[in-house]
Amino acid sequence: KQEVTQIPAALSVPEGENLVLNCSFTDSAIYNLQWFRQDPGKGLTSLLLIQSSQREQTSGRLNASLDKSSGRSTLYIAASQPGDSATYLCAALFSGAGSYQLTFGKGTKLSVIP
Amino acid sequence: DVKVTQSSRYLVKRTGEKVFLECVQDMDHENMFWYRQDPGLGLRLIYFSYDVKMKEKGDIPEGYSVSREKKERFSLILESASTNQTSMYLCASSSPGTGNEKLFFGSGTQLSVL
Numbered sequence: 568k569q570e571v572t573q574i575p576a577a578l579s580v581p582e583g584e585n586l587v588l589n590c591s592f593t594d595s596a597i598y599n600l601q602w603f604r605q606d607p608g609k610g611l612t613s614l615l616l617i618q619s620s621q622r623e624q625t626s627g628r629l630n631a632s633l634d635k636s637s638g639r640s641t642l643y644i645a646a647s648q649p650g651d652s653a654t655y656l657c658a659a660l661f662s663g664a665g666s667y668q669l670t671f672g673k674g675t676k677l678s679v680i681p
Numbered sequence: 682d683v684k685v686t687q688s689s690r691y692l693v694k695r696t697g698e699k700v701f702l703e704c705v706q707d708m709d710h711e712n713m714f715w716y717r718q719d720p721g722l723g724l725r726l727i728y729f730s731y732d733v734k735m736k737e738k739g740d741i742p743e744g745y746s747v748s749r750e751k752k753e754r755f756s757l758i759l760e761s762a763s764t765n766q767t768s769m770y771l772c773a774s775s776s777p778g779t780g781n782e783k784l785f786f787g788s789g790t791q792l793s794v795l
Binding site for chain 1: 723771787791
């Protein structure tokens with residue numbers, strides 16, 4: 568069974584710190600990997616999408632990387648701010664999955680302390 | 682920007698009631714999805730559709746049905762609501778393509794079945 572794992576489940580950092588969120592997956596045959604942000608009681612917002620042919624994507628203070636051979640993706644957040652506090656989820660689209668069925672991790676809840 | 686609108690933020694229903702959750706997207710996306718999100722279990726796919734009048738079962742379709750009569754609208758139906766269907770329900774949409782398509786979510790409906 569294809570799985571996506573995010574460890575740790577929760578992370579607390581002081582404001583201004585650079586941080587890395589981790590995502591691992593069990594099958595290297597993926598089409599893409601997305602990172603999402605979810606605020607409490609809200610839906611998910613797509614932050615970055617990395618195609619299987621890419622190694623990283625950047626948007627502002629966010630940088631996501633993909634290493635298929637090791638089954639890992641990371642989301643790097645530079646100069647963290649209290650407004651970055653949210654749950655971050657990664658999701659993989661595996662090759663052979665029917666009709667764009669993403670497999671989601673359970674998320675890392677990030678708290679940035681002022 | 683893509684907008685995915687779910688008709689209700691909060692719903693409270695009685696056991697045995699028939700419940701309709703509505704979702705509308707404004708970007709002409711072919712693919713639409715219904716997920717439920719529960720603490721500790723993450724997001725689980727209930728049903729999805731990649732064309733009008735087309736539907737496919739996800740991981741947990743039991744107790745649910747869907748309707749897609751128009752491209753922009755995807756409805757989730759709880760035929761006879763039960764307490765174990767208390768959850769956050771999330772609708773999402775995407776365009777078809779080659780694996781570079783972001784998934785866009787609505788704000789969610791928190792359903793309580795009493």
